[in-house]
Amino acid sequence: MNNFLNINEITLTELESILEDAHRLKKSLEPGFKGLRRDNRLEGCNLGLYFQKPSTRTRLSFETGTMQLGGKVINIRPDEIHLNEGESIEDTAKILSLFLDAIVIRLFKEEHLYEFANSANIPVINGLTNDSHPCQVLTDIFTFQELRGNISEKTVVWFGVANNVLNSFLHASTHFNFKIIFCGPEKFKPQKKVLDLRPRGKERFFEIESDPIKAVKQADLIVTDKWVSMHDKPLNEKDLEELMRFQINKTLVDKGKKEVLFMHCLPASKGLEVTDEMFKDKRSVVFEEAENRMHLQKAILCWCLKKIS
Numbered sequence: 001m002n003n004f005l006n007i008n009e010i011t012l013t014e015l016e017s018i019l020e021d022a023h024r025l026k027k028s029l030e031p032g033f034k035g036l037r038r039d040n041r042l043e044g045c046n047l048g049l050y051f052q053k054p055s056t057r058t059r060l061s062f063e064t065g066t067m068q069l070g071g072k073v074i075n076i077r078p079d080e081i082h083l084n085e086g087e088s089i090e091d092t093a094k095i096l097s098l099f100l101d102a103i104v105i106r107l108f109k110e111e112h113l114y115e116f117a118n119s120a121n122i123p124v125i126n127g128l129t130n131d132s133h134p135c136q137v138l139t140d141i142f143t144f145q146e147l148r149g150n151i152s153e154k155t156v157v158w159f160g161v162a163n164n165v166l167n168s169f170l171h172a173s174t175h176f177n178f179k180i181i182f183c184g185p186e187k188f189k190p191q192k193k194v195l196d197l198r199p200r201g202k203e204r205f206f207e208i209e210s211d212p213i214k215a216v217k218q219a220d221l222i223v224t225d226k227w228v229s230m231h232d233k234p235l236n237e238k239d240l241e242e243l244m245r246f247q248i249n250k251t252l253v254d255k256g257k258k259e260v261l262f263m264h265c266l267p268a269s270k271g272l273e274v275t276d277e278m279f280k281d282k283r284s285v286v287f288e289e290a291e292n293r294m295h296l297q298k299a300i301l302c303w304c305l306k307k308i309s
C-alpha cells in the first residue's frame with residue numbers, strides 16, 4: 001500500500017510509472033458514456049472522499065475515475081462525522097480504515113494530513129492542503145509532456161502569489177529536472193521553509209525574476225492561480241494594484257516563446273490573475289489540464305492500491 005501525500009516523498013521511477021499508467025488509462029477510453037467501463041482494476045474498492053474545502057475537479061475526477069474502474073465512492077461530509085471535533089484524527093483515521101479501501105482527503109492543515117496518514121491503515125491521497133496540491137501538479141506535468149514532450153530542462157514560470165500549487169511544483173522540479181521562476185511581488189514569494197526542503201545542490205532549479213517580460217521570455221510553461229487561496233484573507237487595494245503587474249494577458253504572453261503553454265488549476269478569477277482573452281487563447285490548455293485530472297487520479301489510486309498496470 002502506498003500513500004500519495006507529497007511529490008518529493010515519491011521516487012521519480014514511481015512517479016513515472018503513474019504517468020505511464022495515466023497515458024494507458026486515457027488511451028483505453030473510447031467515445032461513449034463516461035461511465036463505460038474498459039478496465040475493472042478497482043472492482044470491489046470503496047473509495048472515501050473527505051473534503052473540508054469545496055472542490056469541483058478533484059472530487060468529480062476521483063468519483064468518475066473510480067467508477068470507470070469498477071470501484072465505488074463514498075462521500076463523507078465534514079459536518080456528518082466527528083473528525084477533529086469530538087474524535088481525534090488518529091481514531092477517525094483508524095475507524096475509516098475499517099470500512100474503506102482508500103481515502104482522498106482535502107484538509108486545511110498539512111500536519112493534519114500526516115496525522116491522519118500515520119494512523120490510517122489504508123492508502124491516503126492528498127486532495128490539497130493549505131501547503132500542497134500534488135495531484136494537480138502531477139496532472140500538469142502529464143499535460144505538458146503530452147503536448148510538448150519531456151519537461152526535463154524546461155522552464156516553468158509561476159506568476160502572482162506563491163501558494164500550495166507552486167509548493168508542489170517546487171517539490172516536483174528537482175525530481176523532473178525543470179526550473180521554476182517565480183515572478184510576483186516580493187511579499188508573495190515562496191516561503192523559506194518550502195525552499196529549504198529542496199535537496200542540497202538543487203538550488204539552481206528555482207529563481208526569482210521580478211520583471212514579467214524577462215520572465216515570460218524564458219517560459220516553456222506559464223502558470224498562475226487565484227491570488228487569494230480558499231483559506232486566505234482578501235487582498236488589500238495596494239496588494240491588488242501591485243499584483244496587476246503580474247496578470248497573465250495576451251500582450252505579455254505574445255512576448256514569450258511561440259510554443260509556450262498556459263495552465264491554471266482552476267477555478268480562475270478572470271480579470272485578475274488572467275484575462276478572459278488569455279484564458280481562451282490557443283496557448284491556454286486549462287480544459288485539457290482539467291480533463292487530465294481524471295486520468296491521473298485513476299493512475300494515482302491504482303498506484304496506491306498496487307493495481308498499476
Ligand code: CP
Nearest residue numbers: 055056057058265266
Ligand atoms: N484545481 C482543483 O483542485 O480544483 P477543485 O478545487 O475544484 O478540486
